[in-house]
Amino acid sequence: MNRRRRVVLGLVFVGIVISYIDRGNLSIAAAHMMDDFQFPPKIMGMLLSAFFWTYAGFQIPSGALVDRLGIRRVYAAAFILWSLASASIGLAGGFASILVLRLLLGMAESIGPLASLSFIRQNYSGREQGLPTAIYIAGQNLGPALGALVGTILIDKLGWRFMFIATGLGALLWLPFWLWLAPKDKPKAQRAMETAEAPPQHPVQWKELFATPAFWAMSCCIFLSSYYWYFVLTWVPTYLTSARGFTTLEMGKVLSAPLFAMALVCVAGGYAADRVAKRTGNVFRTRILFASVAFVTSSLILLLLILPDKAAVFPILTISMCATGIGNTNYWAISQHAPPKYMVGRTIGFLNTISQIAGAAAPLITGFILGPQKQFGVAMIVAGVCPIFASALLLFAGSNGLERIKTILAGSPDRALLVD
Numbered sequence: 001m002n003r004r005r006r007v008v009l010g011l012v013f014v015g016i017v018i019s020y021i022d023r024g025n026l027s028i029a030a031a032h033m034m035d036d037f038q039f040p041p042k043i044m045g046m047l048l049s050a051f052f053w054t055y056a057g058f059q060i061p062s063g064a065l066v067d068r069l070g071i072r073r074v075y076a077a078a079f080i081l082w083s084l085a086s087a088s089i090g091l092a093g094g095f096a097s098i099l100v101l102r103l104l105l106g107m108a109e110s111i112g113p114l115a116s117l118s119f120i121r122q123n124y125s126g127r128e129q130g131l132p133t134a135i136y137i138a139g140q141n142l143g144p145a146l147g148a149l150v151g152t153i154l155i156d157k158l159g160w161r162f163m164f165i166a167t168g169l170g171a172l173l174w175l176p177f178w179l180w181l182a183p184k185d186k187p188k189a190q191r192a193m194e195t196a197e198a199p200p201q202h203p204v205q206w207k208e209l210f211a212t213p214a215f216w217a218m219s220c221c222i223f224l225s226s227y228y229w230y231f232v233l234t235w236v237p238t239y240l241t242s243a244r245g246f247t248t249l250e251m252g253k254v255l256s257a258p259l260f261a262m263a264l265v266c267v268a269g270g271y272a273a274d275r276v277a278k279r280t281g282n283v284f285r286t287r288i289l290f291a292s293v294a295f296v297t298s299s300l301i302l303l304l305l306i307l308p309d310k311a312a313v314f315p316i317l318t319i320s321m322c323a324t325g326i327g328n329t330n331y332w333a334i335s336q337h338a339p340p341k342y343m344v345g346r347t348i349g350f351l352n353t354i355s356q357i358a359g360a361a362a363p364l365i366t367g368f369i370l371g372p373q374k375q376f377g378v379a380m381i382v383a384g385v386c387p388i389f390a391s392a393l394l395l396f397a398g399s400n401g402l403e404r405i406k407t408i409l410a411g412s413p414d415r416a417l418l419v420d
Contacts, residue, residue, distance in 0.1 A: 020140050043367075071115035149253070227386045273286055
């Protein structure tokens with residue numbers, strides 16, 4: 001079992017890497033596509049944002065689908081759809097076709113994180129979840145890193161259209177391995193029998209949950225931290241070429257290296273948090289400490305406003321983005337640990353909806369702030385202060401507040417003790 005779950009965890013990691021390559025390709029190609037189609041920043045901002053409209057809108061329905069049908073077939077079908085949608089952007093003729101394909105891509109990719117985190121929640125206990133969650137988050141970092149590095153090379157040599165087609169269709173090599181090794185979805189009759197034999201589920205007191213300050217603090221926290229992260233993923237590539245004067249290939253190297261480092265730091269940070277949580281016996285308090293310190297460190301991206309030297313860009317991005325990786329790892333580990341297993345898809349779906357609303361807002365707002373002159377100062381300030389407020393909200397939620405959420409979701413204090 002342990003060996004099998006590690007293999008599937010590896011597939012989860014590769015799947016999320018592919019997902020982030022496909023969703024990030026438009027950011028890498030943005031400057032070239034703006035030139036080819038004569039798109040102003042606000043139009044490109046809308047296209048960068050469009051992915052998140054359906055990605056956010058389908059989080060809760062997709063979470064319910066994963067909870068009801070299991071992860072294997074649902075994830076496979078979604079993977080095929082998003083790979084074809086991403087590849088088709090290479091054949092797009094203008095704004096309308098790109099917009100439709102980005103909306104389709106967002107809808108299909110909404111399954112990926114929910115299936116991934118559902119697998120972790122079902123196969124790892126609360127004290128074990130830091131490392132597998134960190135591996136999952138590392139995939140979110142390695143995807144943009146590989147996308148920036150490989151994508152810029154493909155664009156430079158063969159053009160942005162070939163880049164979309166090659167990465168979209170090449171990703172389908174992952175699919176047979178997933179269908180072969182992923183856990184089989186339980187038959188409907190077996191799921192019904194297990195549900196009937198399980199202890200009765202106490203109804204969640206939704207009114208009580210919505211009245212809990214920690215619930216809203218957690219929701220606002222993920223919005224603010226995600227706004228910063230999606231600003232980095234969608235507009236920093238253009239910032240590096242337009243405002244800092246990097247060539248396309250230089251941009252790929254400067255952006256990919258911090259993302260590679262971020263992937264490694266995520267795993268190390270998740271392992272360290274697991275060790276501390278096991279030693280102290282307090283999962284929530286440990287992860288809050290790790291995440292809050294990391295989010296504050298993410299705000300160091302603001303130093304780019306006062307350090308104009310190109311040499312300063314790489315170390316600032318590296319520190320800021322690695323800190324974000326540690327913060328996100330521990331936030332999502334907290335989010336998995338709070339709900340019972342049968343609710344993890346819907347719980348993560350709700351929080352990921354909030355996250356993707358920020359993902360839609362960040363590129364759109366930034367596109368309007370930039371204007372024709374592409375002035376990044378104000379946009380950088382808005383994104384840079386978001387992690388500071390996210391850290392404050394997480395500290396406000398506190399371990400007691402998170403334990404309260406855990407109790408409400410479990411239905412009773414006795415059942416909350418069983419959520420591990």
